[in-house]
Amino acid sequence: MKWLRILHIVSVSIWFGATACIGVLTIICFFHVSPDEFLILAPLIPELYQKAVLPVAVLTILQGIIYGSFTKWGFFKHRWVLLKWILTALMIPCVGLGTIGQLFSVINKINIGGFTGGFADGGLILLCISLQISIMLFMIGLSVLKPGKPKHHRLTSPQRINMLL
Numbered sequence: 001m002k003w004l005r006i007l008h009i010v011s012v013s014i015w016f017g018a019t020a021c022i023g024v025l026t027i028i029c030f031f032h033v034s035p036d037e038f039l040i041l042a043p044l045i046p047e048l049y050q051k052a053v054l055p056v057a058v059l060t061i062l063q064g065i066i067y068g069s070f071t072k073w074g075f076f077k078h079r080w081v082l083l084k085w086i087l088t089a090l091m092i093p094c095v096g097l098g099t100i101g102q103l104f105s106v107i108n109k110i111n112i113g114g115f116t117g118g119f120a121d122g123g124l125i126l127l128c129i130s131l132q133i134s135i136m137l138f139m140i141g142l143s144v145l146k147p148g149k150p151k152h153h154r155l156t157s158p159q160r161i162n163m164l165l
């Protein structure tokens, strides 16, 4: 259980860190480079999703299945765990359609000469990446606070002695 928890925290940290770096790379692409440089840098964004985010995302989902099947947490027993499943599922269209799909349509736009850069072209992509970061920050808070968990009752003296033994 402790090892699963360590692996889970390491996996989601890599997922979160990679998404934050992709966000910075997206800002560089849309605000700091020429269209020619954009065509070199922008394809790195889907590449990073595929090589860095996808493996840890799959690993995290596997851990979720292990938590659901083999631990006391279950799939729907706790509302915060269920909410994590819903939010994780929400991340998929946010990455696939909102970020990677949208980026390819901007690359096409450059090829037909209509690229302006900045928020005009990158607004939706940056919004989707901010949404991914916000959802993950929310999930980190949710996981640490575990809302709805019954508070520990004050233990009686015999119970306290039992715990020490």
Ligand code: HEM
Residues within 6 Å of the ligand: 005, 008, 009, 012, 016, 060, 061, 063, 064, 065, 067, 068, 073, 081, 084, 085, 088, 135, 136, 137, 139, 140, 143, 144, 145
């Ligand atoms: C497939 C969805 C997921 C499920 C079912 C799931 C389930 C769980 C469970 C049951 C725990 C409690 C472990 C324990 O206290 O022993 C946990 C811990 C944690 N989860 Fe997830 N998780 C999922 C995805 C995520 C994601 C995407 C993030 C971050 C963005 C995340 C962040 C964390 C953190 C930071 C902890 C540690 C909390 C602590 O040690 O107090 N989880 N997760």
